Amino acid sequence: MPSPSQPTTGERRPRAMVIDRAWRAVGPGIRALSGPGGAPLTRTVKLILLPLIVRPALRPELAADFLSAREAEQLDALIRESGAALEATARWFTLLKKTRRALGIVAGNPQDLYFQRCFELATEHGAPGPGADALARAVLEEVSDASGGRTVEALRKHLSDAARRARLDTELAAAWDRREQVPCAPDTGLAAEVLEACGTAGTDSSAFAAMVRARHGSRLGQALWTAHPTDVWDRADVPPHLGLTAHRVPPRPEVGRSASTATLPAPFDRSLFERLFTVLQASAHRESLPTVPELVRREVDRSCAPLGLHDESLRVAVVLGGRLAVGLDPLGSGTSVAGSTAAHRIVNSRWQREASVLRARRMTVSPAPDPEGGVLAALAQDLRTPWAAYMRRLWVRLHGRDVRDAPLPDAASAWGVLDGVVRSVMMDHRARVRTALRTLSATAEPAAAPRSA
Structure with a gap:
């Protein structure tokens, strides 16, 4: 009779469970990419594990929610074999966050912005070593430049001008009446x-x-x-x-001047600022967005x-x-x-x-x-x-x-x-x-x- 922990022939395992078990087996060196309970963060799965390690496009048999025993073993092996790269990724992410704080960068979600870059650094350089601080600073500056000023801070500055706010309020009123x-x-x-x-x-x-x-x-x-x-x-x-x-x-909708993720109102009740705040916070590819003035102009009509x-x-x-x-x-x-x-x-x-x-x-x-x-x-x-x-x-x-x-x-x-x-x-x-x-x-x-x- 098979052990309860071993699936019987034909039994399929949830992919999420296989990922969780393999992840925990890697060890404590990936804590920076894990949640409080030790499981991989949602963004870790979305941005690192699936696209960069599992790669379902090349391994379609691993794209399903439930896997056969053989497929589960394959997925488990992929993650465990990537343990050293994941530990290096976690160390690069910790370093980038530390450098980010030192540079006073507050725009964007660090996981969205840096997870995949950290995996690239780990693959190319291994764990952070001599010269890592300078490399981390260069990566942060590159990511910041790529945003083209499409940041929450740029939005706040753009909407802080009193004359511009008055004009936008008039445009909102006109669009609402139409x-x-x-x-x-x-x-x-x-x-x-x-x-x-x-x-x-x-x-x-x-x-x-x-x-x-x-x-x-x-x-x-x-x-x-x-x-x-x-x-x-x-x-x-x-x-x-x-x-x-x-x-x-x-x-x-109103123009608005601030936003907080914890206190965002219902979607239809959000100000212009709050609507664009969520976009700029969540977007990992800001270079594909319009500039802040164009974002604001379009959002007047969209709202x-x-x-x-x-x-x-x-x-x-x-x-x-x-x-x-x-x-x-x-x-x-x-x-x-x-x-x-x-x-x-x-x-x-x-x-x-x-x-x-x-x-x-x-x-x-x-x-x-x-x-x-x-x-x-x-x-x-x-x-x-x-x-x-x-x-x-x-x-x-x-x-x-x-x-x-x-x-x-x-x-x-x-x-x-x-x-x-x-x-x-x-x-x-x-x-x-x-x-x-x-x-x-x-x-x-x-x-x-x-x-x-």
Whole structure:
């Protein structure tokens, strides 16, 4: 009889679990690329492990979410064999962050900006040695120059001029007054047709193209301006705007002068500054963005456009995302009648297998849920309303594409974005559950320790 730790013939392992186990086997030298629990950071997987080590484009057998025993062994070996390069990458990243602080650089996310550069340094030079400080400074200056002034600091300086702010406010008011308001909600039946075809080989894009031609995304945005349409999503218990605004009707955007990642308002309620702040913070390839003055000029019109987006294919993705979001059911309650398409079955099945979700599900049925302080109960509540976090993250993703002029050409590309956001929300929730469990465990240990005589 096989050991519980060894898969039986034909049993498939989650790729994420294989990566996690191989990562931990590398040792403590990669702590700078790991989360508090020792697992690789999401950006480590996205920016280093998958594109630079696993390389699924060259090894398509490793691109699936679940791997056979042989594929799992191959992936495990790839990561373990890269241990020395990963340890050197971690040391370069630590050095670049230290040098960054010394130079007073604050713009951008260091992981987005430097992870791949650190892996390149590790591959070419090994671990930091003599001359590493000068090389680190040169890399930081190169990355800064490549941004072409497309930084949060440049945006703040551009919007600090009083005369320019007054002019932009006038332009926002004029653009807001020019809006076309048509109280005609989109046909979510077509959205369901697209979602039914998603995730299948040779996805048919005809229904998606029909939605773009009929401007279903614009229709939703215009209807939200007029008054909240009813029964858009076939669910009476969710707001038509799905949490994209805190108001009954989205307000006119302001210019703004500051932003904080921790306190960003709902997407439709963000100022010009806050909208561009998220783009400049998240973009790893700032050289492909317009200059800051051009970014601001375009954002005036975009912020007053339906759903805060210019491109119709991206607006249609909001409609598709809304239809998918209201049918998300991570707790397996079966209460939503909206989750009836192939896309819903794919994402809900994946989500309901999550260990963190199973833990949160127990919290929802416990007679005294989460007596330790309510942390897990709050996370379980997030799973009862998953559409809120999903739509917020989806809009940010689509807005970034709009700024970069990257429309969605077909249903397959739209599904790639929709499914990617589900995975992102799922991984974020998993990390939050793990953090909560560690915190509760650490709190309980002193209380459980015996008193000294």
